[in-house]
Amino acid sequence: MAWTWVNGEYYSEVFASDRGLLYGDGCFTTMRLRRKADRYWYPDLWEYHQKRLHETCQALGISLPDVLADHVEKVLASAVIDALSDSDFAVLRITVTRGIGGHGYAPERDAAPTIVLSLGSFPVHYLEWQHRGVKADFASFRLGIQPVLAGLKTLNRLEQVILKQELLQRPEVHELIALDMEGHVTEATAANIFWRKGETWYTPCLSRAGVDGVMRQAVMMRNPEIQEVRVAPDVLLDADEMFMCNALMELVPIFQIADYQLPNVQLYPDGVETLLTREASE
Template sequence: MQTLLDSTALARGWQLGDGHFTTMHARRGRVRLWPLHQARLMAACRRLHMAEPDWAAIDAELTALPDEGDRVVRLTLLRGPGGRGYGIAGCGATQVALNVSPFPAHYFTWRERGIDLGVCEGRLGSSPLLAGLKTVNRLEQVLLKAELERRELAEGVVLNEAGRVMEAVTANLFWRKGDAVFTPELANGGVHGTLRAWVMGELGERVQVVSAPLEALQDADEIWLTNALMGLVPVCSLAGRSLGGDYSITRALQQRYEQID
């Protein structure tokens, strides 16, 4: 599916970042965790005062995906044409683009072997109006990814301007200390990932949502990353400190995740 977009809707997208998206893993023609992706898109539409798209048409396109192994599916929603400047009054129906691309095969290796995690020098700014949303403006992530490339890091922990742990550059973050499991509180920034939501649903009240300094992460017994494409990835070391190879929760969650679409 490559829906034709009105040029004025495109203008709002690239001039104002007026839209949001989700990136999904299609396996054998089926989008994994589609209900969680749809729920996040619906919530974003409400928060951005954007009309919801034709979900039946989107469902039809997703159902028609070819059975071709693993693919990346990106669904982008842009505010419809109309309005002037920042104004949204009179904007038309939300515009939809669905793009399919090859799957990054190295994620399978990451899941099996784990990765070494650095700590980014760049910080995420506070943005409570957009906290949790995956808007089309990803410039902070572009700059953070440039830092990873410059430092030759696979991934990195990102702190906010107050020095609290937020997420990784392209993933959400969990850690375990003893029997307790933690994930960062995202009221002022970050992205509420769909796999983050799935993990929190699986672990229930065991997960504590916290505002934590980097020292809490450095003291962890186990750390793992999540996003819809990489799945669940164990962390072998943080900033050069080995975590000892105890991936017990990560491996258990990986097994559960492989059993679902």
């Protein structure tokens, strides 16, 4: 079950003529909310989520209203969130569309953006994954190459829908790793991936395809020595350690990919801080 606010109004409706619905003209970000000792809810990585929305809206030519933070504060202060979650975590998705107007694909110059906030329960299986790890394989579906939109979390997620459909047909694995049309490792179905060979950490370069997740950004910011590379899938079959991450699951170890067992499977109890902490203690 989920609750929705549209432009700050609870249980509002989105017009059928909204360009986000008609054309996927917009962007979104999904964040984890954490209930702390004072019983108030806080959005994890909020600065990264704000940055993502601002940068993506700028790339799409959408004017993001200054009231975004006010809308989020309104949701965090709502009693609905306590009724929703029995745990200390919840999920908030922020969707920004270009709004209503324009002729066909051509947008209206001064369209007023629509902001939709959707509050939902936390996928608790992520907590189990953090402690047990996951088994992955390579997807047969490949991601298209589009440098202009690469890295952005736009509303056009049909590729990820197809990947999830493929994953549903593969009950023997928890996750799939997608390649781009040129055969380069890109990302998981809804997460970014990192792997270590020797003393060096790597992650796929996302300048041509894929989504630059906020957790990926946080890991890269704290670990600037990580190398961004374009590699064939067989490179992963020689890795020493691997994990996937997104804003909800944090860091989840991958213990097997295809038939290859990772020789070093680590847990990441400190989330995004783990790599730095481990490096400092070694």
